[in-house]
Amino acid sequence: MEYQPFKDKAKEIRLITILPAEDEAAEFRTKGHDINKAILRAAYIAAGGQASRPNNALGQFIPRSPTHLRAVRYGIAIAPWRRRGISQQESSQIKCLLDVVSLADRFHTQAYQIYRSNTSEVRGYGDYLKLPATAKPVTHQGFEEWVEVSAAEDDATVNLPEFRYIWGDYMALSYTWGDPTVTREILVNGYSMRVTKNVEDCLRVLRDKPYIKKGWRIWIDSLCINQADIIERGSQVKRMHDIYNKAWTPIIWLGGEEEDSDNAMALVKVLASSYTMRDQVNALTEALHRDPKLFGEGSWRSLHQLAIRRYWSRMWILQEAAMGRKNTPVLCGRQTLPWVDFFRAFSLLGKTDEVLNKFMTDELKDIGLEFSLVIWATLSTVGEIQLLQDAQIGRRGINLYRLLHLGRTVYATDPRDKVYGVLELMDDSLSTLITPDYAAPFADVYIDFAKATICANGSLDVIRLRYPTENKDIPSWVPDFTVEPNNSPLNASNTAYMTSGSSVAEVQYPSGKLLSCGGFRIDKFDGMGCMWSSGWSPDTVVQTTGSVNPYGSLEAVRDAIWKALVANRNIDGEPLHEDYSSLLATPSLQDTLDEPGPLAELCQSNIFQWFVNSLQGDSAFEICGRQLREYFIDARSPPNHNIDPVLLRDALMQRDHITVRRRIITTGRGYVGMASETVQKDDIICVLLGCSVPVVLRQVDKDSFEYVGECYVHGVMEGEAMQWLKTGECQLEDFVLC
Numbered sequence: 097m098e099y100q101p102f103k104d105k106a107k108e109i110r111l112i113t114i115l116p117a118e119d120e121a122a123e124f125r126t127k128g129h130d131i132n133k134a135i136l137r138a139a140y141i142a143a144g145g146q147a148s149r150p151n152n153a154l155g156q157f158i159p160r161s162p163t164h165l166r167a168v169r170y171g172i173a174i175a176p177w178r179r180r181g182i183s184q185q186e187s188s189q190i191k192c193l194l195d196v197v198s199l200a201d202r203f204h205t206q207a208y209q210i211y212r213s214n215t216s217e218v219r220g221y222g223d224y225l226k227l228p229a230t231a232k233p234v235t236h237q238g239f240e241e242w243v244e245v246s247a248a249e250d251d252a253t254v255n256l257p258e259f260r261y262i263w264g265d266y267m268a269l270s271y272t273w274g275d276p277t278v279t280r281e282i283l284v285n286g287y288s289m290r291v292t293k294n295v296e297d298c299l300r301v302l303r304d305k306p307y308i309k310k311g312w313r314i315w316i317d318s319l320c321i322n323q324a325d326i327i328e329r330g331s332q333v334k335r336m337h338d339i340y341n342k343a344w345t346p347i348i349w350l351g352g353e354e355e356d357s358d359n360a361m362a363l364v365k366v367l368a369s370s371y372t373m374r375d376q377v378n379a380l381t382e383a384l385h386r387d388p389k390l391f392g393e394g395s396w397r398s399l400h401q402l403a404i405r406r407y408w409s410r411m412w413i414l415q416e417a418a419m420g421r422k423n424t425p426v427l428c429g430r431q432t433l434p435w436v437d438f439f440r441a442f443s444l445l446g447k448t449d450e451v452l453n454k455f456m457t458d459e460l461k462d463i464g465l466e467f468s469l470v471i472w473a474t475l476s477t478v479g480e481i482q483l484l485q486d487a488q489i490g491r492r493g494i495n496l497y498r499l500l501h502l503g504r505t506v507y508a509t510d511p512r513d514k515v516y517g518v519l520e521l522m523d524d525s526l527s528t529l530i531t532p533d534y535a536a537p538f539a540d541v542y543i544d545f546a547k548a549t550i551c552a553n554g555s556l557d558v559i560r561l562r563y564p565t566e567n568k569d570i571p572s573w574v575p576d577f578t579v580e581p582n583n584s585p586l587n588a589s590n591t592a593y594m595t596s597g598s599s600v601a602e603v604q605y606p607s608g609k610l611l612s613c614g615g616f617r618i619d620k621f622d623g624m625g626c627m628w629s630s631g632w633s634p635d636t637v638v639q640t641t642g643s644v645n646p647y648g649s650l651e652a653v654r655d656a657i658w659k660a661l662v663a664n665r666n667i668d669g670e671p672l673h674e675d676y677s678s679l680l681a682t683p684s685l686q687d688t689l690d691e692p693g694p695l696a697e698l699c700q701s702n703i704f705q706w707f708v709n710s711l712q713g714d715s716a717f718e719i720c721g722r723q724l725r726e727y728f729i730d731a732r733s734p735p736n737h738n739i740d741p742v743l744l745r746d747a748l749m750q751r752d753h754i755t756v757r758r759r760i761i762t763t764g765r766g767y768v769g770m771a772s773e774t775v776q777k778d779d780i781i782c783v784l785l786g787c788s789v790p791v792v793l794r795q796v797d798k799d800s801f802e803y804v805g806e807c808y809v810h811g812v813m814e815g816e817a818m819q820w821l822k823t824g825e826c827q828l829e830d831f832v833l834c
Contacts, residue, residue, distance in 0.1 A: 097284055097285060097287035097288075097289060099322040099325070100195070100196050102196060102328075103196075104198065104200075105331060107198045107199050107200045108196050108197065108198050108199070109196070109197060109199060109315060109320065109332075109335075109339055110194055110195065110196050110197075110315075110319075110320040110321070111194070111195065111197055111266050111313040111314065111315055111320060112192040112193065112194050112284070112313060112314050112315075112316065112319055112320065113192060113193040113194075113195075113311075113313050113314075114190070114191075114192050114299055114302055114303045114308050114314065115191045115192060115193065115303075116303065116309060117188060117303055117304070189281070189282065189283060190280075190282040190283070190296060190299045190300055190303065191282065191283040191284075192282065192283070192284050192285075192299070192319070193284075193285060194284050194285050194319065194320070197261065197263045197264075197266075197313075198263075199261070199338075199342055201261050201262045201263060202260055202261050202262075259311070260344075264311055264312070264313055265311075265312055265313070265344055266312065266313040266314060266315055266343055266344065267307075267312055267313075267314055267315070267343050267344050267345050267346065267347050268314075268315040268316075268339055268340045268343035268345075268346050268347070268416070268419075269298065269314055269315065269316040269317075269346070269347050269349060270340075270346045270347065270348045270349065270412075270413060270416035270417055271294065271295070271298060271316070271348070271349040271351075271407065272294065272351075272406045272407050272410055273292050273294065273295065273318060274292040274293055274294025274295065274351070275292060275293065275294070276292060278292060278293045279291060279292055279293065280292075280293055280295075280296035282296060282299065284319065289319070291318060291319070292318070293352075294349075294351055294352065295316070295318055295319075297351070297352040298349045298352075298427075301349075301427060301429065301430055302314065302347070302427075304430075312344075314347070315339055315343060317332070317336075330534070334532065336412070336415065336416075336520070337415050337419075337520030337521070338520075340415065340416050340419040341419050343419070345419075345420055345421065345424050345425070346416055346417060346419055346420045346424055347424070347425055347427065348407075348417060348420070348424060348425065348426040348427065348435070349407075349427050349428075350402065350405055350407050350426065350427065350428040351405055351406075351407065351428060351429075352428075352429050353428065353429025353430065353431070354429075355398060355401040355402075356394060356397070356398035356401075357398060357401070357402055357428050357429055357431070358429065358431055359392065359394065359395050359398045359399075360395070360398040360399040360401065360402035360428070361402070361428055361431040361433055362395075362431075363391050363395045363396075363398070363399050363441075364399070364402075364433060364437055364438060364441045365433055365437055365441075366391065367380075367440070367441035367444055367445070368433075368436070368437035368438075368439075368440035368441045368444075369437075369440075376444055377444065377447050377448045377742070377745055378694040378741055378742060378745070380444065380448070380451065381448060381450045381451065381694070381697055381698075382693075382694055382697060384450075384451065384455050385692075385697050388455055388458070394459060395459075396451070396455050396456040396459045397456070397459040397460055397462075397463070397465070399456070400456050400459075400460060400465075400467070400468070400471060402428065403442075403470075403471045403474045403475075404468045404470045404471055404474065406507075408470075408473075408474040408477055408478075408506075409470070409473065409474075409477075409505075409506045409507045410506060410507060411503065411506050411507060411508035411513050411514065411517040411518075412513075412517055413477070413481070413506065414480075414481065414484065414499070414502065414503060414506070414517065414518050414521065415517070415518065415520055415521050417435070417481045417484075417485075418481055418484035418485055418521060419485075420435055420485055421435070421485065422434060422435060422436040422439075422485075423435065423436065426438060435485075438478055439478055439479070439481075439482045442474070442475045442478040442479065443475075443478075443479060445475055446472075446475040446476070446479065447667060447745070447746065447749055448701075448745065448749070449701055449702050449703045449749070449752070450697070450698075450700075450701045450702075452467070452471065452472075453467070453701070453702045454701070454702075473505050473506075476502070476505070477502060477505070477506065480498060480499075480502045483495075483498075484499070484521065496522060496523070496526070496549070496553070497557055497558075497560065497561070497585070497592075498585075499518055499521060499522070500518070500558075500561055500575070500577070501561060501581065501585055503515075503517065503518050503577065504561070504575070504577045504578075504579070504580065504581060505580060505581065510534065510538075511538040511541075511577065511578045512532070512533075512534055512536075512538050512541050514538075514577035514578065515530070515541055515542065515545045515577065516530075516532045516541075519532070523552070525552045525553075526548060526549060526552040526553070529548040529551065529552055530544070530545060530548055537569070538578070539567060539569035539570050542570060542574050542575065542576065542577060543570070543571070543574050543608065543609065546558050546559075546573070546574045546575065547605070550601055550603055550786075554600040554601050554786055555600075555601055555786045555787070555788070556601045556603075556613060556784050556785075556786045556787040557592075557786075557787060557788055557789075558575065559573045559574075559575070559787070559791070559803055559833075560585065560586075560787075560788075560789065560791075560806045561575035561577075561585075562574065562575045562576070562803055562805070563575070563576070563579050563580075563581055563582055563805075564579070564582070564774065565578075565579045571609040571610070571611070571833065571834055572802045572803040572804075572833060572834060573611045573803045573833040582756075582757050583754075583756040583757040583758060583772075584753040584754065584756065585806075586663045586665075586754065586770075586789060586806055586807075586808050587663065587665055587669060587788075587789075592788040593788045593789050593813045593814065594788065594813070594814050594815045595783055595787065595788055595789050595790055595812060595813055595814070595815060595817065596615075596783050596784065596785055596786060596787055596788065596815070596818065597815040597818045599785040599786055599818070600785065600786050601613060601614075601784070601785055601786025601787070602614035602785050602786070606832065609834065610800070610832055610833065610834055611832070611833045612830050612831070612832045612833075613784050613785070613786075613830070613831055613833065614784070614785045614828055614829075614830055614831075615782050615783055615784035615785055615787075615828070615829070615831055616782065616783055616817075616820075616821055616826040616827060616828050616829060617780050617781070617782050617826065617829075618765075618781055618782060618783055618790065618809075618812060618817045618820065618826060619763040619764055619765050619767065619780075619781040619809065620763065620764045620778075620779075620780055620781065621761055621762075621763060621764075621771075621775060621776075621777055621779060621781070622640050622641055622642050622761075622762045622763055622764050623637075623638055623639055623640030623641070623717060623718065623719075623761065623762040624637070624638040624759055624760075624761050624762075624771075624775065624777075625637055625713075625714040625717045625759045625760035625761065626710065626713035626714050626717070626759065627759055627773050628710075628755060628756060628757055628758065628759065628773065629757065629773060631709070632709045632710045632712070632713030632714070633713060634713050634714075634715075634716065636713075636759075637713070637714065637716070637717055638777065639716075639717065639718060640717065640718040640719065640762045642762070642764065642766060643718075643720065643721030643766075644720070644721075644765065644766035645720035645721065645766055646720075646765055646766045646767055646811060647720065647766075647811065650722070650727075653719060653720045653722075653727065653768070654677070654680065654727045654729075655677070656767075656768050656810040656811065657680070657719060657724070657727055657760075657768055658676055658677050658679045658680055658747075659672065659676075659810055660760065660768050660769050660770055660808060660810045661679060661751045661754065661755070661760070661770070662676055662679075662747060662750040662751050662754055663750075663754045663770060663808045664808075664810065664813065665750065665754075666746065666750060667746040667747075667749050667750045674743055674746070674747075675743065676743065676744075676746075676747035676750070676751075677729065678729070678731075678739045678740070678743065678744045678747065679707070679744070679747050679748070679751060680727060680728050680729045681728070681729040681730070681731040681739060682704065682707055682708050682711065682731075682744075682748075683708055683711055683712070683725075683728050684728065684729075684730055684731045685699060685731040685739070686699045686708075687731075688731045693741075694741040695739060695741045695744075698741055698744060698745055698748075701748075703745075703748040703749060703751075703752050704748060706752065707748055707751060707752070710755065711724070711725075711728070714760060717760065718762075719762055719768050720762075720766055720768075754770060754808075755770070757772065757773050758770045758771060758772055758773065759771065759772075759773055761775070761807070763781065763809060767809045767810060767811050767812065768809075768810055769807055769808045769809035769810055770807065770808045771792060771805070771807035771808070772792070772804065772805040772806075772807070774804060774805065775792050775804060775805070775807070776794065778794075778795075779792050779793065779794050779804055780792070780793050780794075780795070781807060781809065782831065783812075783817050783818070783821075784831070789806045789807070789808070789813070790806070790807050790808075790809050790812060790813075790817075791803065791804075791805070791806055791807070792804040792805050792806070792807050793831060793833075796834060799832055800832045800833070800834040801831050801832065801833055801834070802833070802834060803833050
C-alpha cells in the first residue's frame, strides 16, 4: 500500500478508522483523501442529509458541525453496505481506512478549552459541556472521565464529547508491537497489510468498543507511520509527545486474553476498590492469612503474569501513558479497567511483601513457576507514571532525577532512547539543549546529556544515577543508562536533600571525559557493617575504631541509627515525620507475641526476617562507642509494647528499599550512615557544590578521582556541613573526576 505523503509535516498525522464488523466487506479502495465523491454524496443523503456539493477547494466535504460530521463519516462507512446482506462471518477480517488529517483543523469549543485548562482535580468533560459561556474553571472533588468503566467486561461511555476537529477526533494507542514473526493480515484502504498478532488482536477488540462505533479514530504507530520510510519514521518519533498530548486520551493495550488474564483484571478491580484505608495492607494480609484462596484459585498467579507482561517495561510507555488521566481505559483482551484501578491496586501491593513473596509465590510454585522480580519494577513504574500524569495537568513538577531513574529500569531497543525516549517530558531548559542523533555512539549521547543536565539545572545530581559499569567509554561521573540499578536511590521524591545548601555547581571540562567540579572533603570512613550480598555475615564487618559521639546522648544516637536505616525518608520517599523507632524493637518482638494478629503475621514476613538477620549480623558493630545491640529497644517495655503494625510495616519496607546493596557505616567524625557495599576504607566523603547528597570519591592518581556513589550521613544531609566551609573547618577545592 502506498502511504499518502504529508503536506504539512508539523501539523498532519495519519489516523485509522476501524470499520464495524457487520459492514466492513465494502468492495472499494481509497487512496489517501481521494474518497469517491459520488459514494460520499450518496452516503450522506442515505444518512438523512440533503444533497450538496463538496465545500472546500480539495473537492472534499468539510462538515459544518460534529453532528454533520458523524452523518457524513457513517454514511461512508455504513450506509451503502448495510443493504448488501453480507454475513458477519464473511466480513470478520479487520478492515480499516487510513487517511491524513491536520491537527490544526479544530472546532475550538469553549467547553473543551475549559476542560484542558483546568489544573486542579480534573472534572468530567460532560460537565463542562453544560457550563454557560462565561463559566470559569472550577475545582471539583472526584473525577469522571468520559470513558467511564462500570464493569470490567463493558466500557459504558457517558458524557461522550463532541468531536474537537472538523474531521472528527482521535485517541492514541499505547501498546507493544509483539512478536514480529507472528503476523496477521488486515485490509487498510482495501490493500493487504501484515501486522503482528498483538496489533490485530487489539484492533479486533477495539472494533466492538462504543467509542469506535461512534466514529473515534485511532493513532497507532505501526500503521500510521510508514515504517519503510526511515526519514518519516525518525520525524514522526520526534512528534510522539505532541501526538499523544493532542489525542483525547491514550488507550492502553496490555495484550490479548491469556494466562487467565480475566481473573487478574477482576483481582485488580477488587484490590483497588476494597482496600483503600490506612490499614489496607494489614486488612489484606490478615484476610489472606485466614483464607489464602480468598480471591479464588490461581488469582495471584494470573496477576503475576499480567504484571510481568512486556508492556510494562517499554521505554515509550513513560510519555504515552503519562498523557493519560485517571480513567484512561486499560484493555486486556475484552476486559477494561480505568488506569486509576491499576494505580491503586499496585500501590497497595508495593507496600507489602507478604502478598507477593508468600501468597503469590506459593501459587506460582504449585504449577512449577518462579516468582519474577520484574513485578517490583512494574509496581514502581505504575506509581511513577501516576506522578507524571499529575505533572502533566499541573499538580506538580516532573522530577528529572526520578524520571531518569525510572527510564533506566524499562526496555529500549536503541540505548539512545534511554535519553531520547523521555526528552519531551523534560523541562524546556534541558530538552532544547539536546538534539537527537541516532548516528552518535550511545556513550557520547550519555556524556553530552550529562553535560546538558548540569548546564540546565546548575546541579550535579545527574551523577547520582551512576551505577557500576564495565563500559570504559563512559567516565565515572556519567550514568550508563544501559545498566539496571542495583539498588534504590536514597531519595527520588520531589523533596530533595539539601547537603550543599542552595549552592550551584561550579564545573569545567578539561577534556571531553573529565569533569572538574568544586567541593570539599567532610569525612572519611571508619567502620563498615555487614554486607547484604553476603547474607549479612558478621565476617564482612569492618569494625569501628573511634568512639566520638557527635549526636550527644544515647537516645540521639539511637534516633540517628533508625533514621539512617531508612535514609530519613518514609515509604513514599518524602521527609520522615513518622516514628519508625520500632525498627530497633524487632529483635525482641517475636518473643512478645502470644496471640495471632497483624503484628504476628508481620513477624512471619520476609522483610521482617531479613531485617532481624541484618541486625544480628551487625549486633557487635560499634557506633559512638557502643555495640549496635545496646541500642535495641525492648518490645515489652512501655511505650514499645503497643507497636503500630502499619508504621512498622512501612518502616520495614522503606528500610528494605534503602538497604539493598548498602551497608551501615560510621565516619571519622563519629557520624552514622548508609553507603554502597563497594566503598573502601580509604575512600573520602565529600560535598560537591550543586549536589544534594554527600558523595564518595576514590583517588586514582594525584590529580583525579573516581566517583563511587552517593551516601547518607545522618547529621549533614540538610546543609549542616556548609557551615564547616564558612568557618574554615573545611576547604574548598577542585575535584577532577575521570
